[in-house]
Amino acid sequence: MARLIAIIILFFPGALAVYGIKIMRDTLFGVLNPIFFQLWIQFTAGLIFFGVGLWFIGGFILHRDRKRKKTKGRFENRS
Template sequence: MARLIAFIILLIPALIAGAGIKFMRDTLYGILNSPFPWLWFQFLIGLIFSIIGIGFFAGYLLHRDRKRGRVAPRFQKKDETKEIKQ
């Protein structure tokens, strides 16, 4: 059950990113979708959706890899307690 919930949590940002890519593609072909009054606004919303969706997925992967210790040293979290003591 937990894997299904995790899959759904990752599916929602993927769908948002896909919708954003579709809005940007439609703008390039001059197709105006119904909720948007202008093409530039449709492209802007598509860009925002894409950034949010891809960013959420990338953040999830970074968090998971940090937890397992599979990231490069520059992506590891700094230990704040050591910095305060020094």
């Protein structure tokens, strides 16, 4: 059950990152989505979506590895 919850928690930031990549790609090809009114705003939103999704997933993995003591000395808590 815990693994299913973890997969569900990771799905939404992953989907957000994928959507960010998609709208950045659409910007490069000149396809404007109806919710954005300029291409540079669409690209910036895509970059933010991708960054937030990647940051969340990376933090989740780092937290899990710290808890299981799989990190080397570089990523350990200093407090």
